[in-house]
Amino acid sequence: MAYPTKNKKVIAFVEESAKLTCPDQIVWIDGSEKQLKKLRKQACKTGEMLKLNQKKLPGCYYHRTAENDVARVEARTFICCKEKENAGPTNYWMDPQEAYKMCYEIARGKMKGRTMYVIPYSMGIVGSPFSKIGIELTDSIYVVLNMAIMTRVGTDCYDVLGEDGDFIKGLHCKCDVDPEKRYIMHFPEDDTIISVNSAYGGNVLLGKKCFALRIASFLGKNEGWMAEHMLILGVTYPDGTKKYIAAAFPSACGKTNLAMLIPPKHYLEQGYKVECVGDDIAWIRVGKDGRLWAVNPENGFFGVAPGTNEKSNPNALAATKKNTIFTNVAINPADNTVWWEGLTKPAPEHLIDWLGKEWTPESGVKAAHPNSRFTAPAVNCPCLSEAFNSKEGVPLDAIVFGGRRATTTPLVYQSRDWNHGVFVGSIMSSETTAAATGATGVLRHDPMAMKPFCGYHMGDYFAHWVEMGKKASNPPKIFNVNWFRQDQNGEFMWPGFGDNMRVLDWILKRCSDSVDAQETAIGYVPYAKDIDLEGLDYSRDTLESILYVDKARWSSEADEIAEFYKQFGDKLPAELSENLKTLKANCAK
Ligand code: GTP
Ligand code: SPV
Ligand code: MN
Secondary structure, three states: OOOOOOOHHHHHHHHHHHHHHOOEEEEEEEOOOHHHHHHHHHHHHHHOEOOOOOOOOOOOOOEOOOOOOOEOOHHHEEEOOHHHHHHHHOOOEEEEHHHHHHHHHHHOOOOOEEEEEEEEEEOOOOOOOOEEEEEEEOOOOHHHHHHHOEEEEEHHHHHHOOOOOEEEEEEEEEOOOOHHHHEEEEEHHOOEEEEOOOOOHHOOHHHHHHHHHHHHHHHHHHHOOOEEEEEEEEEOOOOOOOOEEEEEEEOOOOHHHOOOOOHHHHHHHHEEEEEEEEEOOEEEEEOOOOOOOEEOOOEEEEEEOOOOOOOHHHHHHHHHHOOEEEEEEEOOOOOEEEEOOOOOOOOOOOOOOOOEEOOOOOOOOOOOOOOEEOOOOOOOOHOEOOOHHOOOOOEEEEEEEEEOOOOOOOOEOOOOOHHHHHHHHOOOOOEOOOOOOOOOEEEEOHHHHOOOOOOOOOHHHHHHHHHHHHHOHHHHHEEEEEEEEEEEOEEEOOOOOHHHHHHHHHHHHHHHOOOOOOOOOOOEEHHHOOOOOOOOOOOOOHHHHOOOOOOOHHHHHHHHHHHHHHHHHHHOOHHHHHHHHHHHHHHOO
16 A cells, blocks of 8 residues: 555554554544544544534534543553563553563454554654654544644654654554553553553543653653653743743642633733743753753643633633533533533533533532543643744743642742752652542652653652753752642632732742742741732731741651652662751751
């Protein structure tokens, strides 16, 4: 047959995979609107997708996944490198030979009666020196359509590859969506990903977590750059100065919301502007100027639907008004549009819930799955930064870590220096969310928000962070935030969302040495007077209380961190154990 590429490795990968999975036909995706239109039509015909109200939501479609297939499956996600030691204590590991054999057995013949789609895609701008090409083979139209939003899909990727260029191989086979045979396998030493028996987001859109974080973090370690679970945002000051921040929060902990925030009124009136460069992933390298430069390798947003509304995140909501795919939200049959918890109050009288069942506000269950998502093109976002399309990306002024912590961690604090900042990232703990299967609200360690996404030994990953700080002569300052402090009644103590601008403002002032701070046991904390509360009905006392560093609590936290650190053994960089000692000593003072 005539192939759309001369790349022998692509052709061999497709042929070998077809031989294994036995599809009825192979369709080479070219990224054209014509071809995607045909696929949408086909998916609507089979019921895989539903067409939504095209007047209110032009180009928008709806998809329901299997009830058992609604989130990432961390316990079934493996790093398959030759030496178990190299996957480290925070990853599930399987021997590559064994993993290939098992996956091949599971996928054998499973595309019979189906079509195999070949998706050529680029993470990052096609042809940019910092971008990388992937080929995903899948038997799911839903995956093709999502990848066409989330990545840069097109035959121009073949031009980049030429006759023998390398790429990341991704084989996705829905199989029977059997949760007992579901595996998300990464072979970092072979640039390969295999995903079987799922059809949900992070498990199957292989360019995203599998490639752009797990495989890319491994590549970054070897090539001297970083792949991080971070949003990237730009702040423009009234005088036109631009500053950039990258922030790592665990899944469903506020990246999309922070990346698109609308500042409080008085900031807007003064001329401040916040723009979104990315909401989930940052690829970061050292620039010639010794600064860290970040690009967003994605092309769209796979965002959490629940909680998104006109007030919390109008930019994200606006981004979903056209050419968007909604997954596992509820349908409003009155006008064939979508709904999720938090979109409007009160909820509509009658909905079809994410399981396809009749729903009323009295049903006593959620209408949308807590991890229901929208897949929206980045270009739809009203606050998308011009820098989104810049090959070089943006120079970072600050890196911010943050998690969901009801107690202990203050609203914001600054690390003393780079290595202390790496320590601050490494000790992150956060309550689990619906983004992964399993219990929610359980406090767990999630260093740099990368626990589920680091493609190699976490101890080596910490060392790589320390190394990057040495390579960058002018690195960003490192901070930690916590929007999720709760009072005795379980109410959030900080308004969050747009008001987080008040904290970003302090952070950037610290970066330009224009505000003082108090040195505490854990680092620099703001004086309450320096957090701008203009236009906010909020007491300084409450602010004081969420800025307070409780040494007794931090002392037990330090003991707990020591336990957590044990698993890294010799791989724990001395820079981190030193910082732990300092923390413990500071708490005793
Ligand atoms: P992933 O896409 O899973 O990586 O998540 P994310 O980090 O982009 O999370 P997102 O911004 O979608 O937020 C997830 C949830 O946190 C939503 O339900 C939000 O409403 C809620 N949230 C976000 N920001 C804040 C905040 O500042 N305060 C509070 N209380 N909740 C927030
Ligand atoms: C996350 O879980 O961090 C996500 C969603 O961004 S997924 O793509 O499913 O991983
Ligand atoms: Mn994420």
